Amino acid sequence: MSSHAARTGSGPGQGESRQDAILDAAERVFAADGYQGAAMRAIAEAAGVAQGLIHYHFKTKEKLFEAMVVRRSGQINERRAALVADLFAHGDPPRLEQIVEALFRPTIETGLDLARDGGAFARILVSFANSADPRDQRLIEIHYDPIAQTFIEALMRIEPGLSRADAVWAYMFAIGVGMTMMAKTGRPKRLSGGVCDDGDAEAMLSRIVPFICGGVRALVEE
Amino acid sequence: MSSHAARTGSGPGQGESRQDAILDAAERVFAADGYQGAAMRAIAEAAGVAQGLIHYHFKTKEKLFEAMVVRRSGQINERRAALVADLFAHGDPPRLEQIVEALFRPTIETGLDLARDGGAFARILVSFANSADPRDQRLIEIHYDPIAQTFIEALMRIEPGLSRADAVWAYMFAIGVGMTMMAKTGRPKRLSGGVCDDGDAEAMLSRIVPFICGGVRALVEE
DNA sequence: AAATCCTGACTGGGCGATCAGTCAGGATTC
DNA sequence: GAATCCTGACTGATCGCCCAGTCAGGATTT
Numbered sequence: 425m426s427s428h429a430a431r432t433g434s435g436p437g438q439g440e441s442r443q444d445a446i447l448d449a450a451e452r453v454f455a456a457d458g459y460q461g462a463a464m465r466a467i468a469e470a471a472g473v474a475q476g477l478i479h480y481h482f483k484t485k486e487k488l489f490e491a492m493v494v495r496r497s498g499q500i501n502e503r504r505a506a507l508v509a510d511l512f513a514h515g516d517p518p519r520l521e522q523i524v525e526a527l528f529r530p531t532i533e534t535g536l537d538l539a540r541d542g543g544a545f546a547r548i549l550v551s552f553a554n555s556a557d558p559r560d561q562r563l564i565e566i567h568y569d570p571i572a573q574t575f576i577e578a579l580m581r582i583e584p585g586l587s588r589a590d591a592v593w594a595y596m597f598a599i600g601v602g603m604t605m606m607a608k609t610g611r612p613k614r615l616s617g618g619v620c621d622d623g624d625a626e627a628m629l630s631r632i633v634p635f636i637c638g639g640v641r642a643l644v645e646e
Numbered sequence: 647m648s649s650h651a652a653r654t655g656s657g658p659g660q661g662e663s664r665q666d667a668i669l670d671a672a673e674r675v676f677a678a679d680g681y682q683g684a685a686m687r688a689i690a691e692a693a694g695v696a697q698g699l700i701h702y703h704f705k706t707k708e709k710l711f712e713a714m715v716v717r718r719s720g721q722i723n724e725r726r727a728a729l730v731a732d733l734f735a736h737g738d739p740p741r742l743e744q745i746v747e748a749l750f751r752p753t754i755e756t757g758l759d760l761a762r763d764g765g766a767f768a769r770i771l772v773s774f775a776n777s778a779d780p781r782d783q784r785l786i787e788i789h790y791d792p793i794a795q796t797f798i799e800a801l802m803r804i805e806p807g808l809s810r811a812d813a814v815w816a817y818m819f820a821i822g823v824g825m826t827m828m829a830k831t832g833r834p835k836r837l838s839g840g841v842c843d844d845g846d847a848e849a850m851l852s853r854i855v856p857f858i859c860g861g862v863r864a865l866v867e868e
Numbered sequence: 869a870a871a872t873c874c875t876g877a878c879t880g881g882g883c884g885a886t887c888a889g890t891c892a893g894g895a896t897t898c
Numbered sequence: 899g900a901a902t903c904c905t906g907a908c909t910g911a912t913c914g915c916c917c918a919g920t921c922a923g924g925a926t927t928t
Contacts, residue, residue, distance in 0.1 A: 458680065459680075460680055461682040551773060551776060554831065561832065564831075588838060589841045593857070595837070597823045597826055601823060603822050611783070611786065612814055615818075616811055616814040619814070620811050620815060628815075631819075634861075634864045634865060635816070639858065641864075642856045
């Protein structure tokens with residue numbers, strides 16, 4: 425019964441390959457248990473494959489993690505870049521609010537519309553974006569610094585009063601605020617007696633966007 | 647050479663006890679390797695004690711971690727509460743900027759003036775404050791939610807236009823921005839070509855405070 | 869001498885990684 | 899067209915290592 429099928433053609437796969445199943449499982453287990461806490465055995469079980477197969481395809485735990493990051497960050501950052509490019513493609517310059525929205529929407533939508541992981545990748549992103557570990561920072565540098573520069577330049581373009589240093593800080597702070605949304609700790613609900621829900625991405629965005637824009641404009645005025 | 651001395655008095659220790667040495671070492675190792683990645687052996691070695699002694703004093707790894715959190719969060723949050731109380735003790739209401747500064751200064755000063763750990767606890771705080779793990783959230787709830795409520799109420803007092811929900815979000819976002827400072831990833835330096843330094847807490851605070859205040863005021867105006 | 873502090877050897881278990889071997893099916897040979 | 903060869907996907911048992919935690923007993927304090 426456990427057919428070897430899935431990848432029907434001979435060329436580049438179509439349909440859900442076993443490799444994709446492993447990456448999906450890795451996303452869930454890494455999100456739930458952290459990098460160190462995630463066991464290759466647990467990932468194999470979640471993917472419904474033998475543990476050996478993960479090593480066959482990805483060689484090591486570290487490379488599996490990187491492959492997982494590459495897949496999702498590629499999807500998300502291509503979408504982000506496209507949104508920003510669109511905003512500047514037309515005659516009139518975009519509003520700051522639109523830039524900030526372009527920064528976050530792809531992340532939450534990629535986390536949500538796949539649905540099978542419930543924002544698992546976002547949680548992984550939170551923990552390793554904040555890591556000082558050189559291994560994690562290398563991944564950030566390769567896969568996230570380029571899109572960061574795109575946004576930093578976008579900020580400078582529409583807010584000419586912003587120095588490059590200010591724009592870098594503004595970007596970092598914006599990401600920090602976004603972490604609040606992606607971490608999904610449940611703390612806002614606790615602190616507010618149930619009113620605030622960090623599971624409702626849309627409601628959060630409607631607060632995050634004005635908050636960040638207000639912060640950026642305050643830096644401009646300094 | 648390796649005297650067993652250290653604790654000179656008889657009662658509750660004065661001077662650096664072995665327990666404190668273990669907690670200091672735990673702070674450094676947990677910060678460097680994460681909770682799962684930190685080995686009791688490594689902590690024992692860093693503290694210069696036998697591994698068995700850690701279990702003698704703290705019983706389990708989890709309880710050691712909690713003891714470490716309790717010690718520092720106690721120091722930091724008492725200072726934070728005192729600062730906020732001071733701000734409201736006098737006739738005229740404080741400025742929003744002063745509240746935000748009271749929120750962060752104790753954390754960076756407790757992280758820095760002990761100097762022996764170079765902000766190790768701040769980094770631990772970042773990783774477990776963002777954790778969705780119930781074990782971590784329980785610690786946050788017990789040791790950080792009360793002071794959070796204090797700040798949320800302070801925000802509402804000086805910005806009457808802020809609803810409770812807005813104040814909770816504002817607090818969460820502020821903490822998110824503060825994470826940027828505490829994580830010390832080195833990313834700002836990379837993104838800015840060396841101009842921005844997340845190791846310079848004073849320089850960061852001078853940007854963080856206006857950014858957050860601008861964000862809060864933007865929420866008020868909505 | 870009682871109590872507390874402390875050590876270092878030890879244990880069982882879980883870890884990442886390895887590897888010999890199975891299997892399906894495409895290519896090659898006759 | 900059938901026997902052979904070959905390859906890439908996959909399994910499950912296994913390895914050596916390191917982990918948190920234990921414990922018997924030595925050292926030190928009171």
